[in-house]
Amino acid sequence: MRFQTITTDILVIGGGLAALKATHSASESGMEVLVVSKGTICSGSSFYPLMEALGCQAPTEDPEDNIRLLEEIRESSFQMHDEELTKIYIDEIRDRVAELPAMGIPYRKMQGGRIPCFAKRARDIFIWEDWNAIRNKSYALLKAKDNVRLMEHCTVIDTILHDDHIAGALCIDRQGSLFVISCRSMILATGGFGDLFEHNLNPSDVCGHGHILALDAGAKLVNMEFIQFIPGFMTPRYKVLFSEQILGYCTQVNDAEGRDLLARYLPSSITSRQCLDERSKHGPYTSSDISRYFDIAMMKEINDTGCEKGFNLSYDPKLLEDKREFISIYVDWIRKEQHIDLLGTKHTIAPLAQASNGGIVIDVRCATGVNGLYAAGEVAGSLHGADRHGGNASGSCLVFGHRSGAYASQWAKSCDRQAINTSIARKALTERFEHHRPNRIDADELIKEIRHLMWYHANVVRNERDLVYAKDRIRQLYEDFNPATHMSNPKTIGMAVKADHAARLSMILLECMLLRKESRGPHYREDYPEKNDRSYARRLMVQSTADKDIEYRFT
Structure with a gap:
């Protein structure tokens, strides 16, 4: 098993709007930025080709509208949002929209405005469209930056920590070549997990691998049960x-x-x-x-x-x-x-799965609580709450993509890069998975079964019977799957890692849906059809323990 070694200052993982904004922001520091994407650059849900356009809402130029918008987001979030992050979004979104042309994204203001989803008033809506032109221009602008490198069709297998801070990552490309990347800081902009559901409105690379990377590194997840389904x-x-x-x-x-x-x-x-x-x-x-x-x-x-x-x-x-x-x-x-x-x-x-309103817990700097690890875009879940205003997902990619790039650059300047030799990488890869398990199911078949179970049993109608059945069935399937048996063959590692991440994240989602025994926003339990503020006006946090168990806690 041979590794190629790459060094950079800031590693951005993802290829969508948040990754693009984070890269532009980080590159302004003059430090080296490496972008690793599972697909092509300018991909993911923010470049989904089967929708006519994308846009975001912003408060009007009336200063009082900032206050009104904050009140409306509080109401639609059902107390599940992060107040500080929401204020930052409202204060900064217009500035970030103005920077879109510098990213190769021309935009226009919708004529007459409209009331965004779950909002109460018409607001300024900024729209961008013509995906092919945007992809070509955005890609060319990134390629023209001397301090930015791009690695497409490359999957991050695991992160590497040194003294409790991010030191690098293990990656594999579609030819089966293995890489160890040494970095000072890392930004996760990997998007959501819609492709865990059989029928969805996402590309196939939107499968939640960033959530598992963060969880394994020591970060927390929040609001994972709040998932948007759209016809x-x-x-x-x-x-x-x-x-x-x-x-x-x-x-x-x-x-x-x-x-x-x-x-x-x-x-x-x-x-x-x-x-x-x-x-x-x-x-x-x-x-x-x-x-x-x-x-x-x-x-x-x-x-x-x-x-x-x-x-x-x-x-x-x-x-x-x-x-x-x-x-x-x-x-x-x-x-x-x-x-x-x-x-x-x-x-x-x-009803097709479309977006996750939960994800990695971040603070105002987009820091995850793991030194050197930042997150932005749909993978970050602190902002929105239960129901999310229309346009705030793409807007948050801009606002927090910018912040993640700026603060990841600050961290990178303050620390030394840790050298990672190939023996460390090899050890991390072999220890990543449990070896003493049977392997009775292929990775492709495991993913297919998970997607079918999730779409039927964790869609817009949920109940304890279906959720328990789906979770138990996925656990049984996962116990018959051993990713370690695929580690000796570079051509099968990527799919094995995807299947491992899909199984683990789907069981987390199902447990979150089980624990919230009420209905709130997009989380509807037909066996608990009413909202229950007395017991559940709290956010559900998920984290990995020292023993690699998963802990769930309402806070």
């Missing part, structure tokens, strides 16, 4: 984002047999029109208003029938007459780019 197309174009705004024109939601789906699940006091109008106000599912019956109906029908083909929608033709930008642009995009005529093409949707 997405199942047919005719799989995994295309569905825009909730058009539900205001939806006249019927039918199952595969043409029967009215909502009628079977709505309480008698709520009409289909009321449910659909409320659902049109936010993309992500929430249990906090009557729109919940729309998503619950879909998922319960899927669970009862085992049919994953989705549900067919019909619309009022007036949809095509609506010239508001956030309606007309989507309707035109989905017709021209995705070849879906909403009025003429039969199409089906289902």
Whole structure:
């Protein structure tokens, strides 16, 4: 087993918007920056190709709106957000948006504004689009920096610590070449974990490996049970984002047999029109208003029938007459780019995993509590709380990507780089996994089983029976999988590590869902359908103990 050695000052792990912003920020220090991405640079959920655009919200230029926005985020977070980080976001987002062109991302302000998901007032919405042009320009700008190097299609296997601070990482590329990277500081910008669910709105590299890297290094996770599910197309174009705004024109939601789906699940006091109008106000599912019956109906029908083909929608033709930008642009995009005529093409949707509102605990410096280790973007979970305002995910990539780069640079300047010889790397790799276990299942099969179990049993409808079943089943599968048997073959290491991380993180998610015996935001327990502030107005922290057990604690 041979390792190539690479040295750098700051190691950025990730390829999406937060990684790009962190890299630009860190490079301004003049120190060497190495970016390692599982896929290509300019990838991840922030460059997801099957959505028409990305954007973020910002307070208006009225100073009083900062206060109003803070109050609205408090309300939608259901006391699960971080107050300091929220204030920083509000104070700094406009400055970070103004820096987008320097990253190769032109933007524009949405005409007329709109009320973001879970917000109460219309605000400034800044939009960027044309993914191919953005990728080309952003990539060229990074390549032009003398102190920035890029390693694409490379998976980080593990971090290396020395005297309780980050010293480097072990990596493998898609050819099976092994690398040991020595660094002074490290930024995790690896995104969320949507691909742990069989049907999702993420690229396949958004699988939560950054969360496990952080946990193993000694960092904490928080709010892991709060996961956003958004309706997405199942047919005719799989995994295309569905825009909730058009539900205001939806006249019927039918199952595969043409029967009215909502009628079977709505309480008698709520009409289909009321449910659909409320659902049109936010993309992500929430249990906090009557729109919940729309998503619950879909998922319960899927669970009862085992049919994953989705549900067919019909619309009022007036949809095509609506010239508001956030309606007309989507309707035109989905017709021209995705070849879906909403009025003429039969199409089906289902609840797809889209984003995680929880992740690694960070402070105002994006520090994780492990010296030299920083995190930003969707992998960092302290900011949002239960329900997240629309646009705040991409905005937080900018605000905290910038901060992570700046503070990681400060740390790197203050410490010496620890030399890591190949014997240390080899020892770390061989000791990473338990050897005395059978290997009765392939890595690919383990991942496939996990994704199926998570989508069915940890979707928008949760209960103790299903969660316990999924967790026990994944544990059984994991006990039949031994990553150590793959370590001698560099060509199988990457997939083995992905399977190991997927199994461990999925069991953590399921345990968090079990422990929160209430419904709050996107976490809906049909066996505990009400919010319970007396017992659960606290955030659930996850950390690894000295014995490598997982500890869960409400704080």
